[in-house]
Amino acid sequence: MVHIKKRPSDIPSIEDVARLAGVSITTVSRVINKATSVKEKNRVKVLDAVKQLKFQPSIFAQRLATGKTNEVALIMPRYEGIFYSFYALELIRGIGTLCEALKLDLLLHITDVRSILSVRGVGGIIFADVIGNRHQLEDALSRGIPCVVLNNYVEDLEVSCIAIDNIGGAEAAVNYLIGLGHKRIAHISGDLVTQAAAQRFEGYKSALKKKNIALSEDIIFKTDYSRGQARMAAEKLLKMPNPPTAVFVASDSMALEVMAVAKELGRLLPRDLSIVGFDDNPSGLYGPVALTTVRQPLIRMAEESVKELNRLMTEKKSKVKKIFLPAELIIRESCQPLKST
Amino acid sequence: MVHIKKRPSDIPSIEDVARLAGVSITTVSRVINKATSVKEKNRVKVLDAVKQLKFQPSIFAQRLATGKTNEVALIMPRYEGIFYSFYALELIRGIGTLCEALKLDLLLHITDVRSILSVRGVGGIIFADVIGNRHQLEDALSRGIPCVVLNNYVEDLEVSCIAIDNIGGAEAAVNYLIGLGHKRIAHISGDLVTQAAAQRFEGYKSALKKKNIALSEDIIFKTDYSRGQARMAAEKLLKMPNPPTAVFVASDSMALEVMAVAKELGRLLPRDLSIVGFDDNPSGLYGPVALTTVRQPLIRMAEESVKELNRLMTEKKSKVKKIFLPAELIIRESCQPLKST
C-alpha cells in the first residue's frame, strides 16, 4: 500500500525549506520560532530558503502540534436591533484593531441566537452582549473556553464582563433634566429584554424617586428600540392634553425620531420639549438642534474586552473580572430650563 | 524515547469516542462525515458516545488531513476614512451573515495598508476596497488564493470584482441638478486616491460636459472625505461673491457638514443651495431638510462578494468575474428648481 503525496506542489512545506537550506526540518522550525540555538550561518540559509520559496508555515499543522491557537471569536447575536446602533461598528473596529495589534486572529460570528455555537478550536470568545443566546455562553464556558461578555453584566456566571454604567448614565440624564426644573419627565425605553434598556429604565426610575418625583405610568413608553415605535410614542406623548416637558429616550436614534415628530407637529425645540438621548450617535449632531445625550466609552470597552480575553488566554489560573465603565452626560442643545409658569 | 501524551484530558479525541463506542476511529470519522457505509447500530453507538463526551472534532486536525479550509478572510485596510462610512458596518453585516449561512468562517483583518498580509491557511479573501494595499492583493493572488475585491474595479489583475457604478450614480445626481435648471454646480470630492471618489468626480465632469456646461475649477473642492475639509470647502463656496446654486458632494457625511455650515451662515435650504450627497447614509434623513443622495446597494454587494468567493473556492477552474452594480438616485428635499432670475 503506497500513499501518494497529495500536497499541492505549489505550496511549500517545511521539508522543502529544509532541503533547500541543507539542514533538518528541526532547524527550520527553530528558526521560524526564533529559538536561539541556531548558528548564524544556518539561520541565514534557512531565512533565504524561506524567502525564496515564499514559505509560510501551515497554521493547522502548527496548531495541531502545539495545541495552541490565537484565534478569537467575536459572537454577535443576530438580534434585531444589535446592528441598528452605529456602535456595533465601533465595537468591531475597536476589537479588530486591538486583535491585529496583539496578533490574535479575529473570527466574526453573526449567529442566530438559537443556533448552536460551533467554536471548535477557538482560543477565546467575546460575546457582544448576551441576549437570548445565553446557552451559547454557558456551553463555551463548560468547555473551558475563556470568554468575555461585553455590554452585559452577567452576575450568576463565572465569566468576565465589561459593562457600562447604564443606570448611572440614565440617572445623570434625568438629574440634569430635574436640575433644569422639569418635573413631568417622560421615558421612552428600549427593548427591555436587553439589559441596557432595562438598566436605563431603572436609572430613570431611581433618579425620580431620589428627588421624590412620582412615576406616572402614562408617560412611560416601552418600545423595541425601533424608530417606528419611537414615533408612535412621540405622537402619543406630544398630543397629550398635559404633555410632559421633558423626555429621556433610551437611544439616540429614537430621540432623533422624537425630534422629527415634534417638528412635524409644529413644536419648537427645545422650548416645547427637552430631550436627552443615550449612545452619543454622531447623527445626533447634525439636526437643527444638537442632541444632548449620554456617551458610552465604546472603544475603551472594545479594547478592555480584548485585553481581558488575552489575559484569560495566557494566564494559567486567572480569575474572572467584572469591569464597569462610566457613561458620561454630553450636554448639547436639546434641553432648556423649564420656564416657571 | 517515549513520548507522553500531552493532550489535556478534558478535551476528548476521536480515539476516546471510538473506544467508548467500541468501534474503530475510522468508523467514527465516517459517522462524523456522514459517510453512508456505517451500520445503523454502530452509527447510534458513535452518536451516543459523541454526545456523552461532548466531542467536537479538532478543526486543525481535519484541515491538516484534508488540506481544505472553509475559513475566509475579510481584509479592511486601515485606511483613514474607511471606517467613517456607516457602510462599513453594512458590509460587515452582510458578509458576516452570508458567511454564516454558507458555513464559512469569517476572519476579520483590519490591516495596516503597509503591513504584510499573513493569511496562512485561509481558503479565500475578500478585500474591502484596495487602497494602498495592492501588494497584499497581489501577494494573495500569487499564492493562488481565491480573492474578491469589493468596491473597486481592478482592471489589470485577474481577480473578481464587485464594484458600484459610481460614475453613473454621479452623473444621475448632476443630471438631476441640471434638470432643475442649475448651471453653476460645485463639487466637493472625496479622497481621490480612492477609486470611488475619483469616479464620482469623473461622473460629475462627464455629466456637465454632455450638457455643454463648462467646468470651473474654482467650484471644485478636493478633500480627504473628512468633515473638517468639507466644512472648509463649504465656507469657501458659500462666501463666494458668485456662489454656485447647487453642489454635488461625494459623501453624505460631508453633505451634512455642508448643510450645517449653510445653516450657520444663515442660508436657507434648499432655496439658497441645492445639495446632493452620495451613500444614502441614514443620518441624512434626520436633519431639518432630508438629503437627496445616491444609494449604493451595499447589502447586495456584500452578498455577491461572498457568493462569488464561494464559487471561486469550490469550482475548480473558474474564471474571474467583474460585477457592476447600479447606484440609484434617491430624491428627497435638499434640492429645488433654480428660480429663473
Place this chain on the structure above:
DNA sequence: ATGAAAGCGCTAACAA
C-alpha cells in the same frame, strides 16, 4: 548546535 523520530487528531486509501 543539530537531527531523528514520535506524536498532535484526523482523513482516506486499501485490505479484509
Place this chain on the structure above:
DNA sequence: TTGTTAGCGCTTTCAT
C-alpha cells in the same frame, strides 16, 4: 461494512 495504517506539516523531546 469495518478496520489498519500512512500521512497531512509541524513541534518537541531526546540523543548526539
